[in-house]
Amino acid sequence: xxxxxxxxxxxxxxxxxxxxxxxxxxxxxxxxxxxxxxxxxxxxxxxxxxxxxxxxxxxxxxxxxxxxxxxxxxxxxxxxxxxxxxxxxxxxxxxxxxxxxxxxxxxxxxxxxxxxxxxxxxxxxxxxxxxxxxxxxxxxxxxxxxxxxxxxxxxxxxxxxxxxxxxxxxxxxxxxxxxxxxxxxxxxxxxxxxxxxxxxxxxxxxxxxxxxxxxxxxxxxxxxxxxxxxxxxxxxxxxxxxxxxxxxxxxxxxxxxxxxxxxxxxxxxxxxxxxxxxxxxxxxxxxxxxxxxxxxxxxxxxxxxxxxxxxxxxxxxxxxxxxx
Numbered sequence: 001x002x003x004x005x006x007x008x009x010x011x012x013x014x015x016x017x018x019x020x021x022x023x024x025x026x027x028x029x030x031x032x033x034x035x036x037x038x039x040x041x042x043x044x045x046x047x048x049x050x051x052x053x054x055x056x057x058x059x060x061x062x063x064x065x066x067x068x069x070x071x072x073x074x075x076x077x078x079x080x081x082x083x084x085x086x087x088x089x090x091x092x093x094x095x096x097x098x099x100x101x102x103x104x105x106x107x108x109x110x111x112x113x114x115x116x117x118x119x120x121x122x123x124x125x126x127x128x129x130x131x132x133x134x135x136x137x138x139x140x141x142x143x144x145x146x147x148x149x150x151x152x153x154x155x156x157x158x159x160x161x162x163x164x165x166x167x168x169x170x171x172x173x174x175x176x177x178x179x180x181x182x183x184x185x186x187x188x189x190x191x192x193x194x195x196x197x198x199x200x201x202x203x204x205x206x207x208x209x210x211x212x213x214x215x216x217x218x219x220x221x222x223x224x225x226x227x228x229x230x231x232x233x234x235x236x237x238x239x240x241x242x243x244x245x246x247x248x249x250x251x252x253x254x255x256x257x258x259x260x261x262x263x264x265x266x267x268x269x270x271x272x273x274x275x276x277x278x279x280x281x282x283x284x285x286x287x288x289x290x291x292x293x294x295x296x297x298x299x300x301x302x303x304x305x306x307x308x309x310x311x312x313x314x315x316x317x318x319x320x321x322x323x324x
Contacts, residue, residue, distance in 0.1 A: 035321065036057070036319040038059075038069040039082075039084060040084045040315045042062055043308065045059055045306075046062060046307060047060045048060070048303075049294075050298040051103055054068075057319060061086070062098070064093055066098060066101070066112055068084075068087050069085070084317075099115055100113040100164075100165075100204075102162070104127075106160075110130055119148075121148065123142040125175050125179075137178065138179070139179045139180070141173045149169045152203055153250075155207040161182070163205055165204070172215070190202055190224070192219075194220075197219045198219065202218075204248055208252065212228055213226040219245065220245065221243050225237050244269070246264075247260040248260075248261045251297060266286065284324055286306070286320045301321055302322040
């Protein structure tokens with residue numbers, strides 16, 4: 001997601017292919033589902049997650065940092081845009097984008113992935129206290145002397161270990177609860193045989209309460225299960241009923257239902273056998289010109305984060321309810 005990254009170039013090509021007139025028409029159209037708009041100073045917002053304990057969306061800033069957009073308790077569906085307020089901004093991380101985030105409620109913290117989106121020469125995972133915004137740790141995952149990589153998304157298991165995907169190198173970093181880099185998970189199933197399917201690799205990731213991870217490979221659409229109770233055993237999840245190609249962020253709606261954000265549509269996948277297999281049981285077509293990149297669940301409803309903001313000088317971003 002940078003001028004020199006294949007993922008960003010793909011996004012740019014998709015966006016530039018939509019004529020301006022169509023964009024204006026889409027912006028003026030009445031949305032089919034509920035939308036939370038918020039005003040921002042930045043064009044791009046990779047991820048937003050609902051923090052139920054504080055009634056706010058936490059939003060990662062492409063220019064680096066973390067923001068919040070609070071939803072008034074007495075007005076759960078406000079007609080006017082929410083206000084984006086920056087809560088974390090670290091000068092020494094300047095030049096890096098903040099991308100995937102995961103809220104770890106049992107430990108009252110949020111985990112934020114940071115990456116060098118231009119050179120792919122730096123990646124890190126940071127943790128912050130949800131009440132004070134004090135930094136709990138900052139763990140470097142890769143540096144200038146390492147192979148190029150693109151840290152992208154993060155999930156947290158029951159013990160507080162974090163798992164960060166590398167969208168360029170198709171591997172997963174494991175970081176302990178205190179911030180120590182523990183290991184790197186690699187597997188042949190992370191890399192399809194066709195070279196062109198590896199231009200954008202492992203991306204969205206979630207932790208399932210039964211003790212395994214689910215991760216998606218964007219360009220191939222492969223969905224993978226990593227069983228943490230069996231020595232990080234990796235198996236492909238056989239999915240029928242539709243493709244998951246161009247899938248991005250993931251979110252569990254329930255233990256048997258998984259939301260796959262992406263374009264041109266978000267998809268709902270259901271499994272009845274512990275995620276050995278799955279079926280696409282629903283799709284949702286939102287504002288394609290804004291590009292859905294992440295999903296979150298608020299009050300039992302799915303909302304999709306959209307990457308691109310519209311307007312000037314303030315950019316209006318959209319978090320759109322997805323109904324499958």
